[in-house]
Each structure stands twice: as structure tokens, then as C-alpha cells.
Amino acid sequence: MADNDLMDDDDIQENMTSSVDTKKRGAGLIPMLIKWVAIVLVALIFIVTVVVITMNIRDKRGSSHSISPVSEEYRETRDVLQWYQAIGILKVHTADRIPATLIVDVALGYTNNDKSTPQELSARKVEIIDFLRSYFKSKTTAELRQEEKIKIEIKHEINDNVLTKNKIKDVRFTQYDIVEQ
Structure with missing residues (x-):
């Protein structure tokens, strides 16, 4: 009976290792989550930057290309x-x-x-x-x-x-x- 109550060093070491492993797994979730949030933010900033630069380039050069002259046959005519x-x-x-x-x-x-x-x-x-x-x-x-x-x-x-x-x-x-x- 006394033998059952006593734990040897191997059992104590096993219990400590398993509790440390669960703590490490739980503690690893937060840094991984922070890492993914940072990746998403960097990707979002990159996409917004590309869109803003593209729109600025298009606005500077695209105005002459996007406006087509209106033919006289399509102009609205008002009656006299x-x-x-x-x-x-x-x-x-x-x-x-x-x-x-x-x-x-x-x-x-x-x-x-x-x-x-x-x-x-x-x-x-x-x-x-x-x-x-x-x-x-x-x-x-x-x-x-x-x-x-x-x-x-x-x-x-x-x-x-x-x-x-x-x-x-x-x-x-x-x-x-x-x-x-």
C-alpha cells in the first residue's frame, strides 16, 4: 500500500513533462495567432498600396484615353x-x-x-x-x-x-x- 502511494522519480518526471507539454502547446497558440495577424496586415497594406499607386498612375495618364469624342450624330439635338x-x-x-x-x-x-x-x-x-x-x-x-x-x-x-x-x-x-x- 505504501508502495502505491510512493511515486518514483520516473513517474514524477513524466507528470512534469506532460504538464509542461500542455503549457507549451497552449502558450504557442498566442504567438502563432499574432504571427498570422501580422502576415494578414502586411498583405493588406501591400494590396492597398498597390491599388493606390495604380489608381494615381491611371488618373494621370488615363484621362485622355478614357474620354472618347462624341460624334455629332449622337449629340442631343434640341428643336428650334x-x-x-x-x-x-x-x-x-x-x-x-x-x-x-x-x-x-x-x-x-x-x-x-x-x-x-x-x-x-x-x-x-x-x-x-x-x-x-x-x-x-x-x-x-x-x-x-x-x-x-x-x-x-x-x-x-x-x-x-x-x-x-x-x-x-x-x-x-x-x-x-x-x-x-
Whole structure:
């Protein structure tokens, strides 16, 4: 019984070696992990550097190669329009708390050589002026500063709600002044 309790030197040496081996295996995991993280970081830095250098070289030399001239047959052609300008200059106060004054001269564009559109525009001149006055009165100064949006809205409203037989193609302002007080 006493023999079982006693360990000889070989058994003690074996136990110490096995516990040291497990410690070495566990301790080796962290340095290996750090080594792989370092390898991945170096590879990532290398890839980013190559991409940045390549993009800089391409931007310096590639601009003349990447832009091709546009052929005239592919250019957008705009129709030549006739302009209805009999509306005159409108002076309207805006819908702001402290109203500003809008001074506007509207020109309505229609297809060249079109005979019926100017006749309908002349016949509906009073309706167009009334629409424009109420339209501009309902807008604030901030809204009126968006000229392109205003032109599109006016064109659609006149085509949908004022004209019956014909359509205007464009709206331009020959004068468009917002006078704030």
C-alpha cells in the first residue's frame, strides 16, 4: 500500500513533462495567432498600396484615353422653338411671412411652324396670366429660387390644366427677379 502511494522519480518526471507539454502547446497558440495577424496586415497594406499607386498612375495618364469624342450624330439635338411672349411682366408677392416681390417675364416655347398653338395661347392668355399669378403667389422665396423646378412645374400645369388641344414644349424666363424687403 505504501508502495502505491510512493511515486518514483520516473513517474514524477513524466507528470512534469506532460504538464509542461500542455503549457507549451497552449502558450504557442498566442504567438502563432499574432504571427498570422501580422502576415494578414502586411498583405493588406501591400494590396492597398498597390491599388493606390495604380489608381494615381491611371488618373494621370488615363484621362485622355478614357474620354472618347462624341460624334455629332449622337449629340442631343434640341428643336428650334417659337416663343409666345405676350404675357408681359408679372409682379407678384410671395407667400412668405414677410413677402418678397417677384418680377417675372415668362416666355412659352412651342414647336416651330405650329399654327394652332399660338392661336390657343392667345385665346387663353387671361387664363394663363391668372394661373401664373396664383402659382407664384402660392410659393415662398426659397421655393422660387429653384428656377428649373419652377419651369418644369409651370410647363406641366399649363399643358394639363390650361391648354386643351396643344402643348407647350418649354418655359423660359426673360426676367426673373426676387426682391426681398
